[in-house]
Amino acid sequence: MASRHASELAHRLGREAEAVCREYLSSGRRAGNYWQVGDAQNSPGRSLYVRLRDTPKGPAGKWTDAATGDHGDLLDIIREALGLVDFKDVAEEARRFLSLPHPSPEQTGTPTGRTSSIAVGSPEASRRLFAMSQPIPGTLAATYLSGRAITSLIGGTALRYHPRCYYRPDEHSPTEIWPAMIASVTDLDGRQTGAHRTWLAPDGSGKAPVETPRRAMGDLLGHGVRFGVAGDVLVAGEGIETVLSPRQVLPHMPMLAALSAAHLAAILFPATLRRLYVLRDRDPAGDGARDSLIARAASVGIEAVAMSPAREDFNEDLRWRGVDALRAALKDQLHPVDVSRFMEG
Numbered sequence: 001m002a003s004r005h006a007s008e009l010a011h012r013l014g015r016e017a018e019a020v021c022r023e024y025l026s027s028g029r030r031a032g033n034y035w036q037v038g039d040a041q042n043s044p045g046r047s048l049y050v051r052l053r054d055t056p057k058g059p060a061g062k063w064t065d066a067a068t069g070d071h072g073d074l075l076d077i078i079r080e081a082l083g084l085v086d087f088k089d090v091a092e093e094a095r096r097f098l099s100l101p102h103p104s105p106e107q108t109g110t111p112t113g114r115t116s117s118i119a120v121g122s123p124e125a126s127r128r129l130f131a132m133s134q135p136i137p138g139t140l141a142a143t144y145l146s147g148r149a150i151t152s153l154i155g156g157t158a159l160r161y162h163p164r165c166y167y168r169p170d171e172h173s174p175t176e177i178w179p180a181m182i183a184s185v186t187d188l189d190g191r192q193t194g195a196h197r198t199w200l201a202p203d204g205s206g207k208a209p210v211e212t213p214r215r216a217m218g219d220l221l222g223h224g225v226r227f228g229v230a231g232d233v234l235v236a237g238e239g240i241e242t243v244l245s246p247r248q249v250l251p252h253m254p255m256l257a258a259l260s261a262a263h264l265a266a267i268l269f270p271a272t273l274r275r276l277y278v279l280r281d282r283d284p285a286g287d288g289a290r291d292s293l294i295a296r297a298a299s300v301g302i303e304a305v306a307m308s309p310a311r312e313d314f315n316e317d318l319r320w321r322g323v324d325a326l327r328a329a330l331k332d333q334l335h336p337v338d339v340s341r342f343m344e345g
Contacts, residue, residue: 238263
């Protein structure tokens with residue numbers, strides 16, 4: 001039943017092949033009876049071609065990548081272009097595009113021959129999502145960060161942007177699509193183990209109006225979102241914006257966002273680390289994480305220094321007190337050697 005459901009969706013998409021290509025393969029262009037693009041992930045180029053009309057060679061919607069030999073139908077294109085894993089999500093997006101009603105429950109299984117070995121929420125799924133995203137400059141993610149007074153992203157390759165990231169409130173609700181800032185979570189060797197999503201409002205003015213606009217996936221414990229490579233010094237905090245705020249005046253100082261108080265307390269230390277600055281959030285969870293992390297660092301001979309904001313967190317300080325006040329406050333809390341090494345202006 002599910003296999004027939006997939007075939008019906010693929011056939012309907014094929015009848016709208018050019019519209020599908022313009023939506024999901026926008027980096028390409030039409031060339032005669034074909035749509036040409038770099039690959040199924042919508043990269044610029046011409047090696048992948050999608051048949052736009054039925055011909056003796058095959059039906060509309062079928063595609064081939066001459067560079068890899070891969071081929072498939074437009075359901076595959078939707079899956080690859082959006083970085084989806086489950087067929088139910090691919091089908092949901094196809095129905096949304098075609099303005100079709102939701103299927104009956106017996107139709108929603110994974111079709112024969114199209115099962116995925118990538119588990120939802122797994123490290124591999126997080127790597128795929130990050131690979132499908134794009135650099136931040138000029139995107140709504142940059143607009144969002146600018147609204148938080150974060151304008152310098154030196155060493156910010158851990159952040160990317162996805163214009164159509166899936167959000168599901170719960171397992172019983174329909175899938176929604178929102179733009180999102182995607183952060184790569186990595187281990188001490190730089191290997192991606194997870195991803196963090198911040199869903200955004202359509203104009204980038206803030207977070208999306210959903211119940212949980214921030215969610216993480218993958219293997220997080222001990223790891224974090226890294227800005228710069230830690231040597232003997234590292235700054236660690238909970239949230240991405242919290243960490244990026246002092247980085248506006250310390251752009252070359254290695255920093256890490258652990259994404260929660262519990263994960264901050266559990267970060268793993270680089271073997272070269274000698275001094276750790278812990279960014280405090282003014283709440284009970286933040287105080288507990290700070291104390292736990294400082295105790296762990298001290299137990300292995302790492303000097304640990306707590307850094308406190310004037311308001312609730314360092315992003316509030318940056319937004320409401322300004323960059324000069326933040327610079328002065330940080331200067332008073334840094335080791336003099338680190339002021340001369342890392343502070344600009």
